[in-house]
Amino acid sequence: MDLLQKYIFIPLDIFKENVENKGIKNKMDGWLTFLGMDEPEKIIELINTYPEFREMYEHVYYICRNVEDVMGIFSEELRIMNRNTVRYMVDEMQETIDEQKEMIVGQQEQLKKKDSEMQKMILEKDEKMKEKEHIIEELKKQIALLQK
Secondary structure (H helix, E strand, O other), X not given: OOOOOOOOOOOXXXXXXXXXXXXXXXXXXHHHHHXXXXXXXXXXXXXXXXXXXXXXXXXXXXXXXXXHHHHHHHHHHHHHHHHHHHHHHHHXXXXXXXXXXXXXXXXXXXXXXXXXXXXXXXXXXXXXXXXXXXXXXXXXXXXXXXXX
8 A cells, every 4th residue: 555654554363363372572562462452361461561551451441431421421522523513514504605695696787787788778779769750750741741
């Protein structure tokens, strides 16, 4: 894999088999045991070899014993996440509303422009109609004079 950072992938199932045969030899084996093992014998062996893991196991044990506290933390995180989601959705809707308002304003300006053009065309046609009516009246007068 082409990754930005250097990673080492360790299959924990193979590590478990390896630890069963060889035991915990160094700090990296200790961390992998902490992350991958749940057998009490291995946990005791790890704590005896590296006592600093005892505090971490006590913390995990405390969390497991106080599930209500964990659920409370989880509920609080969900509440915060929901609040942030609502804010995000409101912001998204506001952006949509703003875009639609801009579009409406643009369309109204186009309509006003077209309306003024139509009014101008109507006035021009009215003037032409008046000119034609005037010409028709003149022609009627000439016909009436010719018939006399």
